[in-house]
Amino acid sequence: MAQSLIQTQIPWTVLNCDNFIAGAWVKGLAGSLSVHSPYNGMQIGKVSLPTTAQVQTAMVSASNAQKAWAQLPIKERSKVLYQFRNILLRDLDSIAHLKSSESGKTFSEAKAGLMKGIEVLEFALSIQNLDLGGKVEVSKGVTCEYRREPLGVIANITPFNFPAMVPMWTIPIAIALGNAYVWKPSDKTPLTSLKIADALSEAGLPAGIMTVLQGGQATVEAIIDHPVVKAVGFVGSTKIAKLVYQRATQLGKRALALGGAKNHIVLLPDANPEMSGPGISDSFTGCAGQRCMAASVLLAVGKNDPQIEKHIQNVVARASSLKLGPDMGALITRQQKEFLISAIDRIEKAGGKILLDGRKAKAPEGFEGGNWLGPTIIDQVQPGSEAATIELFGPILSIVRCQDLSEAMRIENSVEYGNACSVFTSSGALAERVSREASTGMVGINVGVPVPREPFSFGGTNASKFGHGDITGHQSLDFWSSIKKITTKWEAQTDSNWMS
Numbered sequence: 001m002a003q004s005l006i007q008t009q010i011p012w013t014v015l016n017c018d019n020f021i022a023g024a025w026v027k028g029l030a031g032s033l034s035v036h037s038p039y040n041g042m043q044i045g046k047v048s049l050p051t052t053a054q055v056q057t058a059m060v061s062a063s064n065a066q067k068a069w070a071q072l073p074i075k076e077r078s079k080v081l082y083q084f085r086n087i088l089l090r091d092l093d094s095i096a097h098l099k100s101s102e103s104g105k106t107f108s109e110a111k112a113g114l115m116k117g118i119e120v121l122e123f124a125l126s127i128q129n130l131d132l133g134g135k136v137e138v139s140k141g142v143t144c145e146y147r148r149e150p151l152g153v154i155a156n157i158t159p160f161n162f163p164a165m166v167p168m169w170t171i172p173i174a175i176a177l178g179n180a181y182v183w184k185p186s187d188k189t190p191l192t193s194l195k196i197a198d199a200l201s202e203a204g205l206p207a208g209i210m211t212v213l214q215g216g217q218a219t220v221e222a223i224i225d226h227p228v229v230k231a232v233g234f235v236g237s238t239k240i241a242k243l244v245y246q247r248a249t250q251l252g253k254r255a256l257a258l259g260g261a262k263n264h265i266v267l268l269p270d271a272n273p274e275m276s277g278p279g280i281s282d283s284f285t286g287c288a289g290q291r292c293m294a295a296s297v298l299l300a301v302g303k304n305d306p307q308i309e310k311h312i313q314n315v316v317a318r319a320s321s322l323k324l325g326p327d328m329g330a331l332i333t334r335q336q337k338e339f340l341i342s343a344i345d346r347i348e349k350a351g352g353k354i355l356l357d358g359r360k361a362k363a364p365e366g367f368e369g370g371n372w373l374g375p376t377i378i379d380q381v382q383p384g385s386e387a388a389t390i391e392l393f394g395p396i397l398s399i400v401r402c403q404d405l406s407e408a409m410r411i412e413n414s415v416e417y418g419n420a421c422s423v424f425t426s427s428g429a430l431a432e433r434v435s436r437e438a439s440t441g442m443v444g445i446n447v448g449v450p451v452p453r454e455p456f457s458f459g460g461t462n463a464s465k466f467g468h469g470d471i472t473g474h475q476s477l478d479f480w481s482s483i484k485k486i487t488t489k490w491e492a493q494t495d496s497n498w499m500s
């Protein structure tokens with residue numbers, strides 16, 4: 001049963017994945033890349049890369065289409081998005097299968113990611129009823145008004161680990177606000193873009209409002225540099241986030257670039273064991289640890305505290321019960337698997353005590369060619385060491401023992417990233433202290449993966465985010481639009497004052 005569940009996720013043919021330009025799939029003429037399933041290493045896709053001339057055609061089409069799209073009232077634009085939502089719900093399973101086959105996620109994780117994307121879409125549908133402008137008589141006979149207007153053509157570059165959810169953070173909001181959207185999916189997981197772009201077309205989105213350009217650095221640079229692109233959204237590693245942010249802002253464009261993470265969970269002895277075991281284990285094993293909100297370091301407060309030992313035993317028990325395949329997916333590439341194994345080797349050599357060894361986990365039968373690594377828990381990790389500071393991006397939990405909460409928060413504050421920090425405790429006062437002192441943009445209280453639900457926005461701080469505002473929710477509206485201010489007078493004033 002478990003095996004057949006996995007097998008249904010692998011497409012048996014190699015999908016051609018081209019570029020979506022002016023409402024049609026166009027073969028890129030600058031070469032191709034192949035896509036391999038993390039499940040078994042099989043080639044499942046062939047991606048064609050656009051030439052500079054094809055990028056230029058795409059941009060002209062996007063820019064022309066945007067002018068007409070922006071003229072439509074938001075209620076008309078929202079009707080298309082409502083249809084898009086219905087199509088995504090109709091095709092949920094097939095999109096989730098494709099997503100999991102290219103990203104290594106389990107089917108249920110792939111489905112959950114798409115559902116989160118649909119939640120953002122539902123938020124975008126509510127923009128038509130939110131504050132889109134306002135008018136006030138500011139002095140006698142004079143009114144001031146503000147209107148929210150689209151920017152024009154905007155671009156988004158997305159990572160491999162959420163092939164639908166991360167793009168869906170921005171697609172519905174940016175399009176609802178009247179922009180044309182240029183998407184550069186991850187070169188490792190581009191296939192899901194086929195389904196998303198087709199669903200938008202079927203929903204009635206005019207040609208040119210969604211453009212998909214495939215590839216890596218060359219395509220990204222061509223997009224950012226193109227004069228019609230007014231704003232750039234990016235989600236990926238900190239190294240590339242910085243490069244993208246710098247390139248776009250040097251050209252005077254808006255940029256919001258979300259980077260990597262090194263998330264902490266503070267474990268206090270008084271935590272509810274029914275919540276701490278699953279909460280901590282699921283946080284570092286979900287998506288095989290390949291998510292920017294995954295727990296990476298457990299700050300266990302109270303040296304030699306028997307309660308802490310029990311909590312840790314529960315985490316180990318829960319993580320060791322997971323079966324590779326049905327319960328935990330695969331890593332994106334063989335190189336990433338090798339990198340993680342060598343990191344575990346180094347951490348062990350540096351004095352880390354292995355409580356659960358994922359290096360020994362067996363691939364599911366029939367999937368030996370995949371990139372499998374079991375959950376790994378390493379105790380006695382030193383603050384400041386590789387295991388405690390570097391983003392590993394895999395199912396590895398490092399435990400740092402802390403004397404007290406002050407020491408734990410000092411360690412949490414010392415890491416360069418700033419996505420998420422969670423605390424497991426029964427004390428409201430201690431939870432409040434962690435939420436105030438955490439150096440992150442998102443905090444969880446007895447929640448291992450504190451992703452805010454819409455309309456609360458998503459976004460970290462420090463090296464996890466470059467730029468102002470957040471990428472979803474209310475905070476994102478100002479990023480994907482501009483505010484025009486109109487001051488009006490219709491009659492000559494007799495009693496003028498300094499404002500007239």
Ligand code: NAD
Pocket residue numbers: 157158159160161162166184185186187188215216217220221235236237238240241243244258259260261291292391393419460464
């Ligand atoms: P990545 O930085 O390697 O790639 C992200 C995107 O940038 C991809 O589309 C890729 O094709 C493109 N790219 C790669 N090299 C480039 C270059 N030199 N110039 C321009 N573009 C380039 O990231 P990834 O491996 O796909 O994703 C994993 C990373 O993303 C992790 O660090 C993870 O923490 C981070 N992430 C962050 C968030 C967040 O919200 N902060 C969410 C998801 C993932």
